[in-house]
Amino acid sequence: MDYHPHFPPDFSKKSLDTLEYALDHLGAYHSWQARDPGAGSDVDQRYASLPVLTKRDIREHFPAGFVPPGRDFETAVASGEIQTVNTSGSSDLRVTNIWHQPWWDASEKASWKLNSHAARLATGSHPEAILANPRNVGIISDDVDLPYEKRRLRRFLYLNEKTNPTLWSTRLMDRMIEELSFYRPAVLEANPSLLARLSRYAAAEKKPVFQPGLIVFTYEFPSQVHYRQIRRVFTAPTASSYGTTETGYVFMQCEAGKFHQNSDFCRVDFQPLQSRHGGPRLGRMLVTTFNNPWYYMVRFDVGDLARVDETDKCPCGRDSGFIVSAIEGRFANVTLACDGRLVTLRRLDDALAALDGIDEYRLDQPSPGSYTLTVATSRTDRKQLETEAAGLLRGVYGKAAAVTIFYRDTLAPEESGKYCLARALFPLDVEDFLDRRKGEIT
C-alpha cells in the first residue's frame, strides 16, 4: 500500500520534538532508547522502531514516568491544575490518567475545524447537551432523579444521571425531551446506544424532539441499528468524534462522512493487518499526543481498528493527516470467521443492519465456529427472524457457522457504561493479526 498522508508544516518537528523529549526525559520511555536508531534516522523510521505503549505500561509508570521533570504532580493535583481520571472497562484494564482541562479543550476545539457544522456552531461557549452514561461523563445518581440545576456545568447540560439506561422511566425520558426543547443545544453529544433508546421511545409515543444543529456521536461504536432508530426522530446532521481519555480528540468525521486526523494535536502510526484479515487498509492505530504539558502519550495503542480510505481523498477537500473511511470498532470486539479470518465489529454490524425490527443485539462467539446472537426485538415472527439472522451471520462467518439465537426484553450496557455489540469469549492477541512485513504507515 503506497500511502503517504500530507501533514501541516510543523508536524514533522512536533513528532521529532515529542519523541526526543519522551526518550530523554520520561521514565516510561527510558527503556525504549535501546530501540531508537538515533538522530541520524528519519523521524518516521524512529517511531516505527519503537515499542507500543499499552494500558499495562501506563499503570506501571503512572504518574511519574509521564510527567516532565520540573513539574510537580502532587502540587498540581492539590491546586486543581490537573486531575486524575479513571477509565473503566470490563474488556479493558482499568487505568488512571492525567486530565489537563485546557489541553483537552484545545484538542477538542482543533477537532471542530474538521467538520463544517461543528466549525460553524461550536464557539467554545455554545450550549451543549450531553446524553452519556454518567460512568463516562456527568454525575451519577441512580436512586433519585437529579434536578436540572444539579446537572448543569459550565455550558453543558447532562441529560442522564443513570448508569443503567434499561431503568429509564417514561418520566425520565419525557424530561430529557422537554429539556432538549428549552435548553436548545447547538450541539448534542450522545452515546449512540442511549440516543437510540430515547429515539425508540419518542418514535413509539410520537413525541416531537428538538433538532440541535449537530449531533456528535462519541464513547461507543455507532451501530447502524442504533443510527436507524435515531434517524426516525432526529433529522439533524450527525458526526462521529473519535478519541480516548488518554489521547484527546484523534479523528473527527467531516460532513462528507470520512474521518480526518486531528493532526495539530496528535500523530497516528498505523500498523496494517495481514491481507487475509482485511489489511493493508485495515489496521491498528498508535497515537502520540502533542502539546500536553502534563502528560506524554507516545505510540499508545488506542485499541481500535481503522480503515484507511481507499481513495486517500475526501469530497470535503480536507487533506491534512490520515483520511479514514471508517473506525471499525475495538479489537476487543472482533470475532473470527469459521476459516479463522478476523471480522471487525463494523463488518458484522453492516450485515446485521439488514435485519428489520431489532432494538439491540449482542453477538458472542463462545468458541471458533459457534455464534450466539442475543436480540431485543418487538418482532413476533421469530422463526422468520431466526432464518434471516442465521443467513446473515453465515454470510459473514461462513456456511459452517453454528448459530444460536436468544431473546431478551432489553440489553444492558457493560460495567464500563458502554454497550458491547460483539466479542469472542476466548483470548485473541492483535499482534497475531498484524502484517510485520508491511511496516507502518505514518
Ligand SMILES: [Zn+2]
Ligand atoms: Zn472530509
